[in-house]
Structure formats: structure tokens, C-alpha cells
Amino acid sequence: MQFRPELDSSSETPIYRQLGQYFQRLIGNGELHSGDRLPATRELAGQLGLNRTTISAAYEWLESEGLIEGAVGRGSFVRGSATSKGAAVDWSRVLTPSAFPSTGSPASNAIDFSSSRPSEDLFPVDEFRACAAEVLADPRLQSLLQLGSPLGYAPLRSWLLERARAQGVAGPDDDILITNGCQQAVDILRRALTRPGTKVALEDPVYPGLRNLFLEAGGDLTGIPVTADGMDLASLRRALDAGVRTVVVTPSFQNPTGATIPAASRSAFVSMTRAAGAVVIENDIYSDLIYRPDGERPPRLKALDSNVILLGSFSKIAFPGVRVGWVIAPKPVIARAAELKQLTDLHTDQLSQAFLLRFAESGRLAKHEAVAIAAGREKLRAVEQACQKHLAECRWVLPGGGMNMWLDLPAGLDAGALRGLARQAGVDYLPGRYFSVSRPLDHGLRLSFAGLDSARIRRGIEILGSVVDQAMSSRDEASRPMLAFV
């Protein structure tokens, strides 16, 4: 092995020490191993053009550090980084286990229906650049780069709270906390609200990132079936009777089903949870994405009951990589959530908050929202037409907006098993079981259509249709009695 230390004679660190540190690095990063012999001092001195005493001093230092040992007459040997001494850490025993299967990576080059995200082709990138440039040019930039408040960037908080007041979803007893997207809002709220054994009701099927957080907290989960009209109220009633006191719900364009609770049922919903003294977390990230021309906006639960905890974000309109979401809730909830926010990561990135505030208050958000909705309308039409044409044997309910639709396969087909075939054929999706709380959902799957353009939606559903047809033929083949036995 050739040794080529970079030694700097102008440094305050003496050369012998620099040389020692060089060997330390080689040992630390595994290039020198336990038992390796270091060159004799004379030899190395010659190679490096250094005095022999410098080499000896370096070796002495390494020995004092416990990194090498000398054997008289034989030379100096790497004692090994400490890694070779004593017991190694048994990570499989030490690490907490995952409570759930990974969804796997989307198939590369497939038409990918597996991710509930907006299409980046629509991002108004130049508008974003303009917002960012305005923020960066501001002389107050310095204070954005310093530590901020756990509650979030004050001007963004004010803007959002005022908007919420105008929409009737924030009252005088409410406050707001900025989080790194809604995912972190849920993480913080489950820490504020869940102890091991706390009974929590979730939609079934539900977004796995939500279920998994409550599982990690040791919550006792009850899945409330989702119908075409969203969370089933009779099942919710039974869950409340059985002691559930925390309910998490996405009333509009639920992920993964796309279902929406109709206006007429929402008052009944909050009357029920209210009478039980239950906490309701309303995940409101899709409700602005209404695609049907006749689409009405049902009132948010928070407008009907001021105790509701409301989660919002711009991420489903644009820029999900800019991690900003928020919680609007009664002040005691926000006070506790802000403590936990500080504990988890001090505060949300201030630059991102300032960029998004510029984007919103300059009117660019509203303008882009109109673009996103028009595009969503076209995508939804593509979904509808392609499903009618290619998936006639399946059952689905077309959502009125959002990003996701649920599809039930013909009897006897398993969405998990079918995924492998679909990926081979060039299309990917997430099978129902990833979204399951307490009922098997192997017959269903989620189609997340918002990230794709209409042409790819049509093509993807066409492929999926042929995969389904193929699987149905095999199924019929297998179940047909063999002639010889008739």
C-alpha cells in the first residue's frame, strides 16, 4: 500500500500529528485493518522525505491512542480500529421493529398510479422563482436564517389564520401551528393525543402514513369502513359507543378512496362526536381540488364544531417538496403541539414558509389553483372514460375531485398478486392491503391519477384492463372442470 498523506507545514498542527491523523483516518475508514503492518520508520521517512524522528513521533502518538502496537524487532501493527475489539452491536436486536410492510419502490419506467402527488409538469416554477427572489432580496432575510419560533413564521401564521377566519374555520379560541407538511402535523398530534391503548378510529381503508403513526404510538385502532359517502356513520356511532375518543377523518376526497362525506351528513357527524366528547382531527388537504363543474363544497367539520382540529397544506396544489403544512385548533391543543414541535425539530424551515407566503399573498396560489383544478377535471374525465372502456368488470365510484380513486377487482382476483403482472406490463399502483386497518382489502387497489397527464392515464388504464382480462381468463381456466372427469 502506498501512503500519500497531505502534510501542511504552514499548519498549526505539527507534522508528526498530521501524519498520525492520516493513519488514524485510514484505520477509521477501514483502509487499514487489524494486524496490518505499518512501514518501518526508516522506510516511510525515505518515501515521504521526512525525518525519521517525525515518523517515530507519529507512531508513538498512534500507540498512545491505542490504534497501533509495536512488537520489538518486528515493527508496528494496526491494533485495529476499536471495531475489532469486544462485541459488535447487534442492530437487529437493538432497533425498534417496523410495524408494517414497505410499499416497495414504484416500478421504473412504469406508468405510475402509486403516488398521491400533483404532477410536476404543472408546477408554476417561474412564479415560484419570482416569489423566492422577492424573499431573498428582502433586508429581513438575515432574521429568517436565524432560529425562529416553534409556532412558525409569524406573517404566514397571520395570513393563514385570517383566511381561515374568513372561511369560518377559525374562531377566537383557535390558534395555528406550522409543521413540515401534514404528515408532521399528524405525528405531532398523535404525540399530543395518544397514549398506549388510546382508542382511535380511522377510516378503513386509510392512508398508511396516518395509520402507521398511530400504530407506533401504541394506539388501539378501529377501522371505520368508508362507503361512497365517506366514513360510515353507523359504524362510527358503534365505535364511539365502544369508547373511541379520537377520530381521524378526511371528509373530502379521502385517500385512498376518493370518497366525500355529503354536506347533509356532516352535521350528524359532528353532533355524534361532539356528544361523545371525542377529539376529531380533520385532514383537509384535498378539499380545494373540486373537479366536477356542479361540485358543491360541503362545509368543513371545523365550521360546524369549533373543537375540531383542522389540518391544511398547499402540497396537493403545488410544490410538495417544500414541506409546509399547518394545524388550526383550540389554543390548548396548539400550545401542547408547539412544545412537541420544538422537541421534534425546533421549527419548520423559515425560508420555505416565507416563499410560500409570497406565493399565496401575491395571488399566485389562487391563479395556480385554478390551473390545477382545470387540469384535474381533464384527468378525471380520462379516468372515467378509460375505466368505462377497459375496466368494465371492475367496480369504482368516480370521485368529485382530489387525487385518488378506489377500484375493486372482479371476484377472485387479488390486487397484491396482480401488481406483479401489472408492473411487468408497465403500470404500477398500490394494492388495497397497504391501506387496511382492520378488514382485508385484497380485492381493491388505489389509482392515484393526479401525477399523470391524461394520455398516460388512458394508456395506463388500458394496460391495467388487459392485465385484469388476462387474470380473469386464467381464473376461469383454473376453475373450469377438467373434461376427463366430467
Added chain:
Amino acid sequence: MQFRPELDSSSETPIYRQLGQYFQRLIGNGELHSGDRLPATRELAGQLGLNRTTISAAYEWLESEGLIEGAVGRGSFVRGSATSKGAAVDWSRVLTPSAFPSTGSPASNAIDFSSSRPSEDLFPVDEFRACAAEVLADPRLQSLLQLGSPLGYAPLRSWLLERARAQGVAGPDDDILITNGCQQAVDILRRALTRPGTKVALEDPVYPGLRNLFLEAGGDLTGIPVTADGMDLASLRRALDAGVRTVVVTPSFQNPTGATIPAASRSAFVSMTRAAGAVVIENDIYSDLIYRPDGERPPRLKALDSNVILLGSFSKIAFPGVRVGWVIAPKPVIARAAELKQLTDLHTDQLSQAFLLRFAESGRLAKHEAVAIAAGREKLRAVEQACQKHLAECRWVLPGGGMNMWLDLPAGLDAGALRGLARQAGVDYLPGRYFSVSRPLDHGLRLSFAGLDSARIRRGIEILGSVVDQAMSSRDEASRPMLAFV
């Protein structure tokens, strides 16, 4: 009350529904209360210049929503938002309790020694602007605004991992995860490593944000006393013998004491933890801030034992408001931590990661680090001189770098009680008890000096000195026997 709904006849939403939603908002945000009477349909129609049937349709809709009720001949009354029906949520019972006292806000206008952060006057704001402009101008901006990997922004990960390899603190079995600063790194690691009852050793005193996370996880905490040479090795040995298998340590310029474990003790440290099969989390956020001209850099623990989990960040050099930190650890740890990262907030803001990468790879970070170190050297000198002059009765050990120094008050004085007087006199700090794990530290306090310039450091310590002198006089006064009884 005057009603001024904004009605838009070009909207797809019918006017009656717009009017109904207007009242819904007034009820939702508390401007209309339970029992309030709505105007008669004829009266409101006149006021708004609308047809009476439109008003009636709006009222019927509100009634169907359960928001108002009509009494024949008397008019329509607000039923109350659902908030007035049934039980309210009792938040004090529902919310998880704080396990620790708040440190309180720093006194306004005081010379503030209470926060371990860099001085924003030093921030190279224009250099940051240049980096941000470069990132924003890049055509790849679009993909930064889309969802990213839970592991972090790939180019930043590569850059950091390569640097770590060159420093001998990352080997072939290591990987890296980007987090929202080191605070989130600790939050994720304690979720990966701690179950209720897991025995965890922390320095005593320790940064409260670290202690509180392990408390929240139900860890069984052992405080290892910190001496002038950092974590006391004999106490650590006893803790390992007693079953501790997770050790969290800041070997260089520890917060709050400023203490550093000398090079000679570090091999002994890792031999000990290694032999016990214990997990070591090395918090390495201060070690680059070496102020003493003769200061040597002891090897990081990670260079001596590849099993160590290393935490890093740029936040103590500059821009703590840009929330980016990282974990370098054996691959199984990073795999589990990435799952938890995805669960907690999907991923760290990508723009911030890209900005900081430009700052680092363009050489601006190294340039600014030199500035920060030169400034720190001057600040430390101010601390030393002012303490010698004004706090001769106190005990302290001047740190070799970092941001914090510990100060022990003269016997009989309580740092918590003294804080009130100090704040009145115009100086603030955090008393020892905030940093306590398992021993009382009422006699001590933390002086965080890095956020202040030398003049304010001198003035602040002078004020603190006079507060201490005053408190000592009162103490002596109180303990002096009254003459009448002699």
C-alpha cells in the same frame, strides 16, 4: 348586526347557497351565537336587493344543515354552531402532559446568554443569497419542488459522506440520512433505539432538548456527571455495568458545560462502550469551533469505533434557521431511521438542502467557518477577562471552543432564584436545573456566549457580577447574628 355577504352571480354556486354559506361562516367563527335571531326574509331581501324566495331557500338550507331552527310566527334562530351541543372536549384531560418545565422566554432587552446559537450579525447573508440564486436558476429546480427521498437530497448526501470518509468518520458500512437539524436526528434515533424502560445514559448536565426526547420515549435515564474532561469515565463504567446500552454524548464543547473529552480518554471511552455492546450516539455539532490557537482536534469517537452513530450539522457555524442536519451510521441504523423519517415528515425540505450544498461545495462554508472561529476566539477572550474581573467568587472552566460555558455560583446562592434579579438588572441566562438529569444543579448556570458580541459579553458579565455580589451581601447579612442577641 349588518349583513354584508359577498355574492357572486357569475359563480357556479347558486346565490341562495352562497348566502347560506355566508351565515354558516358567521356561525362557525362565532359572530352569530346560539339563540340569535336572523332577520325576517322580507327584511333581508330588502336590505340585500334579493328576491324573498332566495332568502327563504338560504334559510331552508341552513335549517337542513342543522344550523338554524324556525319557530312559526317568530322567525329563524341560530341553533348554535354544534359547539353548543353536547359535551365540550376537556383538553386538560385529553392532552399528554409536558414532562418538564418550560425554560421561559428570554427577558426582552436583556443581554441574553440563554440561547446556544451563532450571532446573526456574522451571517454571510450575501453569500447565502448567491447560493440560493444559483439553485433557483437551475433548470432542475422543478424536481426540487416535487416530493423527494426520505434519505435526503442525493447530491448533499454524497458530498457529506465523501467529506466524512476523508475525515475517517465514515466507512464502507456507513450510510447517511438528512434530518431537520440535529434535534430531529435525536428524535428519530430515540424512536429507532428506545422502548419504554430502555436504559439510556446522558451527560449530567445535558441539553434539555435531548433529555426531554428520551423522557418522552419512556427511557430510563442515567445522568453521567460531566467533569472538566467531559463525561466521567468511571461513572460511565458503572452505568454500563448496571445495564445501560445506549449512551448519548457530545465529546467536544458539550452543551451546557463546554467540556471536551481529551484525546487520550477517547480510546478508553469506545473500548468500554464497545465491550458492553452499547450504542453510542455522538453529537458532533460543536467540534469545528476550536478557538484556542494551540487547540488540537481530538479524534471523533466515530473514527475510533465504526459502530458509533454520528450527528452533524452546519447550524452552529451559520444559518440555524435553515433546518438541515444529518446522521452517519451503520446501514441498518440508517435504513430504520429513514423509515421513521418518512413517517414523521416524508423528507427534509429540498430547497434548503440544495442551498446549503451550494454554500458548502463552493468553498463559502469553509471561508465563513474561519470567520466564525476568529470571532469566537475574541468572544472567548472577552468571557475569560470579564469573568476574572467580575466573577472572581464563582468557579468556571474556560472551554476551548463552542458556544457555552458553565458557571458555579458561590456557596449558598441559587441560580434559579438569582435569575429574577439578573433579568431585572438586564441580563439573562438559563439556570442549572433546566439541564439536570439526576443531580441537583441549582448552584450552576449556563452562559451561552456565541450569540453576543464581545462588548455585550463584557457588559453582561459585569452586570451578572454585580448581581452576584449583591446576592452574596444579602446572604452574609442574613447569616450574621443580630447584635441584640449577642
